[in-house]
Each structure stands twice: as structure tokens, then as C-alpha cells.
Amino acid sequence: MPVPSARGGPAGTRVRVVLVGATGSIGVQALDVMARYPEHFELLGAVGGSRAEALLQAVAPFPGARVVLVSPSGPVPQGVLVGGDVACALAADPRADVVLIGGGGAAALMPTMAALEAGRRVAIATQEVLVMAGELVTAAARRHRAEILPVDSEHSAIWQCLRGEDPKDVARLVLTASGGPFREAPLETMRRASVEQALAHPSWRMGPKVTVDSATMMNKGLEVIEAHFLFGIPYERIAVVIHPQSALHSAVEFCDGTMVAQLGVPDMRAPIALALNGGRRLPGVVPPLDLAKVGRLDFQEVDAERFPALQTAREAGIRGGAAPAVLNAANEVAVAAFLAGAIDFGEISELVAEVTSSHSGPPPSDLTGVLAADAFGRDRAQELVAARSGRRLAAGGQRA
Ligand SMILES: NC(=O)c1ccc[n+]([C@@H]2O[C@H](COP(=O)([O-])OP(=O)(O)OC[C@H]3O[C@@H](n4cnc5c(N)ncnc54)[C@H](OP(=O)(O)O)[C@@H]3O)[C@@H](O)[C@H]2O)c1
Structure with a gap:
């Protein structure tokens, strides 16, 4: 089982970081951690998607860091480098101790591969990368x-x-899920939920795409696939349970019946700091969890009728080959269509299931094959979005 080890950079030196997705929720929190521990971290460079001003503002506290925009949405200020190839070259910088992949969805695959092929340690937040090309x-x-x-x-x-445990002793991984904003909503209300309702996550503040994924529970499906690749555990030994308090972040069940869990406040800066620092803990990253204030920890089974996306993703993972890449691409398109008002919330999961089941073909043997599966998923999902919004317009209907 490829459980990552827990070593850091050379003792006494700062950890040199390249950050992909610097203007997003993960990126901003990573920069916050680095700014608070300047004696531990140095920002070598930062990559953003399209927003130049936001990127320059984010890296302002780190003079000297190189700044790259993948596809600028407007004029490019002086000092900002441009292009996917430049982002990949930055991710492969031999001076980097760690490359944090914290944004870009499927587009983060290239810088991730560039970093790994250069032998860099990668701290990965972007689930889509392992899902599409695990x-x-x-x-x-x-x-x-x-x-x-x-x-x-x-x-x-x-x-x-898992740290310090014998991988042979692992019986099951248990991923917890908050259940998102619709855990108890009537099914019809959930189906026609507004963007605002879907973005109102009860415990985590995140970017819009992952927040919608939490509401459909597609994110948990993507996480099951991610866990399979990160820890080398077969799908039938990766369970999901709903835990609304979001205090217990996941657990491992061992062969003797013991379960070990990790608890903490729902603040991504704790896992970001741990990964950036190579598994070594930094004092005071987040406030400790007050168990008495949490009061109780509830757990419940996932309702498969309410959250079909979880099973769709699990099945895609088990099918393997191109299926997870197709699923991921279809989901990115469907979530963007929902956020743009083109389809209903309930249609996201339907559309992803339809696209994923319509694909057949050999497993991709290289990145070209993965990108072809990704393109199939995107194109097919766009067609379905267009057909559904066309039907709605023809019926004179408005999205709720
Ligand atoms: N947010 C969380 O708490 C959280 C928790 C767990 C996992 N994750 C995962 O982490 C990833 C990032 O989530 P997020 O919430 O931080 O997203 P987000 O707030 O939407 O931020 C996305 C970031 O990616 C950048 N980006 C867009 N296209 C790119 C490209 N082609 N190449 C490189 N960067 C690009 C964006 O730049 P622009 O601003 O210029 O568009 C932005 O910096 C997702 O996969 C999510 O599932 C997030």
C-alpha cells in the first residue's frame, strides 16, 4: 500500500513551495499558512488560471516569487508569465521541495505530471487529477x-x-461526509434547488465547484476514487458515512476491530500546513477542537436515492480505465451548467450518470488517452446540457 512517508525538507532550511491555483480557496489558505510561518516556507512561484489582478494581490506578500497565468482573461501586467507550458516548467522547478496542486480541476493534470516527472513532492488537493488519471x-x-x-x-x-501502522493490518478506510446543505431537504426541493442554496455548505467554506460537488455528494465519490489511488485500497474496502458535525474527518478500521480516527476543526489550513511541511506539525495552525462544544458526534448511512452521484462515481472507479476521466469531465461541465443556470440541481447527477454509462473503449495507456476520455465526457455532457436547456426553453420554462 503506497502510504506516503512523513519526512520533511532538509532540517534547518525553509520548504520551497510552488503553488498551483493560488487565487482559489485552497491557494489563499496555503498562502495564509506560508505568510504566518515565514521561517518555515518560501514561495518560489504561483500559478493562477485567468485573473491577473487577483494573482498579483495574492502573491504580494512574497516578493521574488514567479507568477504564471495559464489563460489570462484580460491584459497581462508586467512581470506575469503566461501559458500552460510555463506553469508546467514552474511545477518542475528542481529547487521546489513541494508543489501544491490546489486548483484547476482537470487542467491541473499537466502541472502535476510535470512536477512528478521532475521528482518533486506533490501535495494534492485537486481531486480531479487522481480521479481522471490515477x-x-x-x-x-x-x-x-x-x-x-x-x-x-x-x-x-x-x-x-495510518502513520506508524502496518499496511497489512488495514481492514477498511471510512470517509466521512457532512451530507451538505440537502441532507434533510425534501427530495423535490433538492432537485430544483437554487445556486445560492447549493452553495450554502453547513460547515466548510470552499470554492463553488467543490461546494456543489458536496451538495450532490459527487465530491465523496471523487474522494473514494482518490483514496483508492492514494492508499492502494480496493473499492470494496472504502466506506462512506455521513457525519453532519464535520469534526471527525475520516477513520481507518484495523484487522483487530480497532478504529482510529482524526478529529479537528473544519479548517483546511491544518491539512494544508501538514502536507506543505512534509508531515511535520507546526504549532498553532488552527485552534484545537473543543469536544464539549461539539457536544455529540452523529453518524448515519448515505441515502442512495438522495445522493446517486456517490454510487455513479464508485461504479466508475470500479470499472476503471477511462470511466473516471469521463465521469469527472461530465461532472465539471454539469456543475458549470448548473452554476450558469442552464440545468436544475437534480440534473447534475443524472447527466453525469448518462454520460459515464455511454462511454466504452480501451483503458487509456497514456495522457493522450486520458485527454481523449476527458474530451468525450465534456462534449457529450455539453450536448446533453444543450438538449435539456433547449427543451426547457421550448416549454417556456424557467429554472426555479
Ligand atoms: N476549497 C476547499 O476547501 C477544498 C477542500 C478539499 C479539496 N478541494 C479541492 O481543491 C481544488 C481547488 O478547490 P478550490 O475550492 O480552492 O477552488 P477555487 O476556489 O475555485 O480555485 C480554483 C483555482 O484554480 C485556478 N485555476 C483555474 N484554472 C486553472 C488552470 N488551468 N491551471 C491552474 N490553475 C487554474 C483558479 O485561478 P483563477 O482564480 O484565475 O480562475 C483558482 O486559483 C478542487 O479540486 C477541490 O475539489 C478544495
Whole structure:
């Protein structure tokens, strides 16, 4: 089982970081951690998607850091480099101790591969990368002896629970899920929920895409696939349970019946700091959890009728090959369509299931094959979005 080790950078030196997705929720929190521990971290460079001003503002406290925009949405200020190739070159910088992949969705695959092929340690928050190309990404890590450390709170929890344990003793991984804003909503209300309702996550503040994924529970499906690749555990031994308080971030069940869990406040800066610092803890990153204030910890089974996306993703993971890449691409398109008002909330999961089941073909043997599966998923999902919004317009209907 490829459980990441827990070593840091050379003692006494600062950890040199390249950050992909610097203007997003993960990126901003990572920069906050680095700014608070300047004696521990140095920002070598930062990559953003399209927003130049936001990127320059984010890196302002780190003079000297190189700044790259993948596809600028407007004029490019002086000093900002441009292009996906430049972002990949930055991710492969031999001086980097760790490359944090914290944004970009499927587009983060290229800088991740560039970093791994250069033997850099990768701290990964962007689930989409392992979902679409888990086999290739983990093979590249093995080939180049590069570590992949988890940042997602659930996978960080599992990583922490596994430290010092014999991998042979692991019986099951148990991922917890908050259940999002619709855990108890009437099914019809949920189906026609507004963007605002879907973005009102009860415990975590995150970017819009992952927040909608939490509301459909697609994010938990993506996390199951991510856990499979990060920890090398078969799908039938990765369970999901709803835990509304979001205090227990995940657990590992061992062969003797013991369960070890990790708890903490729902603040991504804790797992970000742990991964950036190579598994070594920094004092005072987040306030400690006050168990008496949490009061109680509830757990319940996932309602499969309410959250079909979880099963769709699990099945895609079990099918393997191109299926997870198709699923991921269809989901990115469907979530964007929902956020743009083109489809109903309930249609996200339907559309992703339809696209994923319509694909057949050999497993991708290289990145070109992964990108072809991604393109299939995107194109097919766009067609379905267009058909559904066309039907709605023809019926004179408005989205609720
Ligand atoms: N937020 C969380 O608490 C959380 C927790 C667990 C896991 N995750 C995962 O972490 C990832 C990032 O989530 P987020 O919430 O931080 O997203 P977000 O707030 O939407 O931020 C996305 C970031 O990616 C950048 N980006 C867009 N296109 C890019 C490209 N082609 N190449 C490189 N960067 C690009 C964006 O730049 P622009 O601003 O210029 O568009 C922005 O900096 C997602 O995969 C999510 O599932 C997030």
C-alpha cells in the first residue's frame, strides 16, 4: 500500500513551495499558512488560471516569487508569465521541495505530471487529477520516486491514522461526509434547488465547484476514487458515512476491530500546513477542537436515492480505465451548467450518470488517452446540457 512517508525538507532550511491555483480557496489558505510561518516556507512561484489582478494581490506578500497565468482573461501586467507550458516548467522547478496542486480541476493534470516527472513532492488537493488519471499519476510518482501527499481533509485524516501502522493490518478506510446543505431537504426541493442554496455548505467554506460537488455528494465519490489511488485500497474496502458535525474527518478500521480516527476543526489550513511541511506539525495552525462544544458526534448511512452521484462515481472507479476521466469531465461541465443556470440541481447527477454509462473503449495507456476520455465526457455532457436547456426553453420554462 503506497502510504506516503512523513519526512520533511532538509532540517534547518525553509520548504520551497510552488503553488498551483493560488487565487482559489485552497491557494489563499496555503498562502495564509506560508505568510504566518515565514521561517518555515518560501514561495518560489504561483500559478493562477485567468485573473491577473487577483494573482498579483495574492502573491504580494512574497516578493521574488514567479507568477504564471495559464489563460489570462484580460491584459497581462508586467512581470506575469503566461501559458500552460510555463506553469508546467514552474511545477518542475528542481529547487521546489513541494508543489501544491490546489486548483484547476482537470487542467491541473499537466502541472502535476510535470512536477512528478521532475521528482518533486506533490501535495494534492485537486481531486480531479487522481480521479481522471490515477494509474498514470501514481505510476509516474513510483517511477520518479516522488511522493504524493494528501491535502483533502479526509485523505489527510487517513494519512495521519495510518502513520506508524502496518499496511497489512488495514481492514477498511471510512470517509466521512457532512451530507451538505440537502441532507434533510425534501427530495423535490433538492432537485430544483437554487445556486445560492447549493452553495450554502453547513460547515466548510470552499470554492463553488467543490461546494456543489458536496451538495450532490459527487465530491465523496471523487474522494473514494482518490483514496483508492492514494492508499492502494480496493473499492470494496472504502466506506462512506455521513457525519453532519464535520469534526471527525475520516477513520481507518484495523484487522483487530480497532478504529482510529482524526478529529479537528473544519479548517483546511491544518491539512494544508501538514502536507506543505512534509508531515511535520507546526504549532498553532488552527485552534484545537473543543469536544464539549461539539457536544455529540452523529453518524448515519448515505441515502442512495438522495445522493446517486456517490454510487455513479464508485461504479466508475470500479470499472476503471477511462470511466473516471469521463465521469469527472461530465461532472465539471454539469456543475458549470448548473452554476450558469442552464440545468436544475437534480440534473447534475443524472447527466453525469448518462454520460459515464455511454462511454466504452480501451483503458487509456497514456495522457493522450486520458485527454481523449476527458474530451468525450465534456462534449457529450455539453450536448446533453444543450438538449435539456433547449427543451426547457421550448416549454417556456424557467429554472426555479
Ligand atoms: N476549497 C476547499 O476547501 C477544498 C477542500 C478539499 C479539496 N478541494 C479541492 O481543491 C481544488 C481547488 O478547490 P478550490 O475550492 O480552492 O477552488 P477555487 O476556489 O475555485 O480555485 C480554483 C483555482 O484554480 C485556478 N485555476 C483555474 N484554472 C486553472 C488552470 N488551468 N491551471 C491552474 N490553475 C487554474 C483558479 O485561478 P483563477 O482564480 O484565475 O480562475 C483558482 O486559483 C478542487 O479540486 C477541490 O475539489 C478544495
